[in-house]
Amino acid sequence: MGVIVIKLGGSLEGSAETAVASAVQDALRRGWPVVLVHGGGPRISKRLRDAGIELPFVQGLRHTTEEAMPHVMAALAECNRDIVESLARHGVPVVAFADGEIVVAKDVGRQRTGEVAGVRVDAVRQAISSGRVPVIAPFGRDAAGWAYNINADHAASHIARALGAARLVFLTDVPGIYRDFKARDLLLDTTPEELERLLREGAFGAGMVPKVNAVLHAVRHGVREVWVVDGRDQEAVRMAAMGTNERRAAGTRLAAHIEGVTA
Numbered sequence: 001m002g003v004i005v006i007k008l009g010g011s012l013e014g015s016a017e018t019a020v021a022s023a024v025q026d027a028l029r030r031g032w033p034v035v036l037v038h039g040g041g042p043r044i045s046k047r048l049r050d051a052g053i054e055l056p057f058v059q060g061l062r063h064t065t066e067e068a069m070p071h072v073m074a075a076l077a078e079c080n081r082d083i084v085e086s087l088a089r090h091g092v093p094v095v096a097f098a099d100g101e102i103v104v105a106k107d108v109g110r111q112r113t114g115e116v117a118g119v120r121v122d123a124v125r126q127a128i129s130s131g132r133v134p135v136i137a138p139f140g141r142d143a144a145g146w147a148y149n150i151n152a153d154h155a156a157s158h159i160a161r162a163l164g165a166a167r168l169v170f171l172t173d174v175p176g177i178y179r180d181f182k183a184r185d186l187l188l189d190t191t192p193e194e195l196e197r198l199l200r201e202g203a204f205g206a207g208m209v210p211k212v213n214a215v216l217h218a219v220r221h222g223v224r225e226v227w228v229v230d231g232r233d234q235e236a237v238r239m240a241a242m243g244t245n246e247r248r249a250a251g252t253r254l255a256a257h258i259e260g261v262t263a
C-alpha cells in the first residue's frame with residue numbers, strides 16, 4: 001500500500017480535523033503512511049483585507065504581489081499551526097512543514113504567484129519513515145530562497161505525484177464536484193474526458209477550476225485514485241481515505257483502475 005495524500009481545503013476553516021484525525025489514525029494502524037497538505041484561502045483573504053491589500057483571482061489563482069507575500073506566508077503558517085495543534089490533540093503524530101521547504105517553486109512571470117517546479121521528497125519520506133504525518137503548507141521557494149504563492153490543490157497533486165501516492169483526497173466544503181452547480185448535480189465516478197469537457201463548458205466556478213486541474217494532473221501522472229469529498233462528512237472522509245467497495249452516493253471519484261484512464 002502506497003502513501004495517502006489528503007488536501008485540507010481552507011474553506012473548511014478547522015471543521016474537518018476530527019474526521020481527518022480519525023481517518024488518519026485508521027490508516028496509520030494499517031501501516032499506510034499519510035501526508036497532509038493544507039490550503040488557507042479565506043484566512044489569506046482576511047489578512048490581506050486587514051492590511052488594505054486587494055488582489056484579483058485569475059482562473060482561481062490569486063495574483064500575488066511582493067507586498068502581499070509576507071501576509072500570505074503568515075496566514076498559511078497560522079493555518080499550519082492550528083492543524084498541527086488540533087491533530088496532535090487528537091493523538092496524531094505530526095511534523096510541520098510551514099516554511100516553503102517542501103515545494104520547489106518557479107517564477108512564471110506573474111509576480112509572486114508561482115508554479116510547482118519540484119518537490120523535496122526526501123524530507124517528506126524521512127518524516128513518513130519515522131511514523132509521523134507531515135503537515136505541509138503549500139507555498140514554495142525557488143533555488144535562491146524567494147517565496148511564491150502556490151495554489152494548495154496544485155501543490156497537493158504534485159506532492160502526490162512525486163511520492164507515487166496510491167490515493168489523493170481533496171477535502172472541501174461541498175460534497176464533491178457538481179456537473180451542474182445550480183442543480184446540485186453531483187459527479188460520482190467520473191473520467192478525465194468528462195472533467196475536461198465540463199472545464200471547457202465553464203461548469204466550474206472559482207475554487208473548483210484549480211481543483212479539477214489538480215485532479216486531472218494527479219491521475220494522469222500515476223495516482224490511481226483521486227477523490228473530492230466534504231471534509232465535514234466523517235463517513236465520506238473515511239470512505240475516500242481508506243478506499244471502499246461499498247460506494248455511497250457521497251463524493252466524486254476518478255479512479256484509474258475503474259475508468260481505464262490513459263495518460
Ligand SMILES: Nc1ncnc2c1ncn2[C@@H]1O[C@H](COP(=O)(O)OP(=O)(O)O)[C@@H](O)[C@H]1O
Nearest residue numbers: 009010011172173177178181203204205207208
Ligand atoms: N461545479 C462545482 N462543483 C462544486 N463546487 C464548485 C463548483 N463550482 C464552483 N464551486 C465552488 O468551489 C468551492 C470549493 O473550492 P474552494 O473554495 O477553493 O475550496 P477549498 O478551500 O476547499 O479548496 C465550493 O465551495 C463551491 O462553491
Ligand SMILES: CC(=O)N[C@@H](CCC(=O)OP(=O)(O)O)C(=O)O
Nearest residue numbers: 010039040041061062150151152
Ligand atoms: C496562488 C493561489 O491562489 N494560492 C492560494 C493558496 C491557498 C489555497 O490554495 O487555499 P485553498 O485550498 O483554501 O483554496 C491563495 O492565495 O488562496
